Amino acid sequence: MDWLHREIAENWRREGKRYAAAVNEFVRIGMESEWKQEQEEPEQDKRYSLAQSIIEMIRAANKVGEVERLREELPPASWPITPAYENKTQAVKPVAFLQDGSLVIHTGGHSNDRKLYLVYEQTISEIQDLQQIGCSPDGNYFALVNKQGIRIVHGLTRNKIEGEVEITATSWEYIQNSIKKAVPELESLANLEHPEAGLDEVIPFHDGKSVLLVSHYGIYVIENDEAQLLHPDLSQLIKDEIEDTTIDMAHGSVSPDGRWIAYGSQGSEHLLKDTSHGTVYEFAPESSYPHYALFSRDSYDVWYNACHFYNGMTMRVSISEAEKQATTAETVEWPLMNDEMRVYAGVALKDSYIFGDAYGYLRCIDRDGQEVWRYFVGSTISGITVSRDEERLAVGTYAGMLHLIDLKSGCKSEYSIGTAAILETERWILWQNEKPLRW
Numbered sequence: 001m002d003w004l005h006r007e008i009a010e011n012w013r014r015e016g017k018r019y020a021a022a023v024n025e026f027v028r029i030g031m032e033s034e035w036k037q038e039q040e041e042p043e044q045d046k047r048y049s050l051a052q053s054i055i056e057m058i059r060a061a062n063k064v065g066e067v068e069r070l071r072e073e074l075p076p077a078s079w080p081i082t083p084a085y086e087n088k089t090q091a092v093k094p095v096a097f098l099q100d101g102s103l104v105i106h107t108g109g110h111s112n113d114r115k116l117y118l119v120y121e122q123t124i125s126e127i128q129d130l131q132q133i134g135c136s137p138d139g140n141y142f143a144l145v146n147k148q149g150i151r152i153v154h155g156l157t158r159n160k161i162e163g164e165v166e167i168t169a170t171s172w173e174y175i176q177n178s179i180k181k182a183v184p185e186l187e188s189l190a191n192l193e194h195p196e197a198g199l200d201e202v203i204p205f206h207d208g209k210s211v212l213l214v215s216h217y218g219i220y221v222i223e224n225d226e227a228q229l230l231h232p233d234l235s236q237l238i239k240d241e242i243e244d245t246t247i248d249m250a251h252g253s254v255s256p257d258g259r260w261i262a263y264g265s266q267g268s269e270h271l272l273k274d275t276s277h278g279t280v281y282e283f284a285p286e287s288s289y290p291h292y293a294l295f296s297r298d299s300y301d302v303w304y305n306a307c308h309f310y311n312g313m314t315m316r317v318s319i320s321e322a323e324k325q326a327t328t329a330e331t332v333e334w335p336l337m338n339d340e341m342r343v344y345a346g347v348a349l350k351d352s353y354i355f356g357d358a359y360g361y362l363r364c365i366d367r368d369g370q371e372v373w374r375y376f377v378g379s380t381i382s383g384i385t386v387s388r389d390e391e392r393l394a395v396g397t398y399a400g401m402l403h404l405i406d407l408k409s410g411c412k413s414e415y416s417i418g419t420a421a422i423l424e425t426e427r428w429i430l431w432q433n434e435k436p437l438r439w
Helices: 006-032 048-064 067-073 172-182 234-239 319-326
Strands: 092-097 103-107 115-120 123-127 132-135 141-145 149-154 165-171 199-204 210-215 218-223 226-231 251-254 260-264 270-274 280-283 289-295 301-308 311-318 336-338 343-348 352-357 361-366 371-376 381-386 392-397 401-406 423-429
Touching: 006 048, 048 067, 092 132, 092 401, 103 132, 103 392, 141 199, 149 172, 165 172, 172 218, 172 226, 199 251, 210 251, 226 260, 251 289, 260 289, 260 301, 270 301, 270 311, 270 319, 280 319, 289 343, 301 343, 311 319, 336 361, 343 381, 343 392, 352 381, 361 381
Parallel strands: 092 381, 132 199
Antiparallel strands: 092 103, 092 392, 103 115, 115 123, 132 141, 141 149, 149 165, 199 210, 210 218, 218 226, 251 260, 260 270, 270 280, 289 301, 301 311, 311 336, 343 352, 352 361, 361 371, 381 392, 392 401, 401 423
């Protein structure tokens, strides 16, 4: 029996095309008038009632292997579906494209339910016995995290997920004992029964010999098997008689050349550490709460985002200017790159940046802060990574979706929302307690 319900599919396509055109026109007029021209809001998407039928067709099409036909008959859109399946959604975070073209992702949050997957061409497979994988900014080294400890390896491929060469291996027992020495008498990552489940980020440095750990229980550098608490500041904790190292909205980034660490949390300034001599620079956020940091590919700049509810502001700090400012009495006003986005994820390209925000938009912004394009994926963005040739973009959302996008297509779908001449080529639905579905 054919899985396709033709009338429902026709309604889906017709309404999807109408809604995309209406939103795109609304945005076009708004941007051209700098949002000074009064407009009526576009009529809401009417496809929410179709959610169950659409998911049933997606499942059936996957079962019989007709996903190409599925994409033609039912052009993907997640926002009409997500509200009916909120109990199944979860964060999807792309980690890195490997040199063989495969993609490592993980799903879930802070729990032992987090899963790792390897996506290659039209297939997806679960990676066993690992809780997390992190990638160095240059894409050469990977941190493999399991219940025993952290290994840093080189030469990861889909056929050799353990890597070709092991650089370092450190047990959790050793790491936690080292943290206890660095943070005596305070509750920290060292006190967790399952520290591997408490990590937000694990980022190897460019030489594979050090690793940055970002968590709700503090931000740490592990180097030469020794742990250093980077944030919050230990002396300030002791002075304020605070009994633990917990922080909210912890974030961190390592520069591609390995010299700099950008980091912070909800209660801090934007922070920048020079690992060559330990100097820490502080920058006041443009919005309420520091939320995200990203280095340029050449390690010359760092972009900081601070948020307020679902909005935020992003500024660019020139590292050479920051060093210069520290030796003079001059105050530098750092340029504002964007005054709208609460940034959840981003990637640095050769000549621009792509950021993903709380509203489900990707925006490509050049080094001067000019928007190149925008593209709507449909839900708050939880992770982004790009291939080395900058042709393929992988985007994950809190709706449990993985979007694979061709950045060099030069064209756009009539069903897409945004100004970008880019094309989604594939999508995976990765919901809790469900088999992955290709769309």
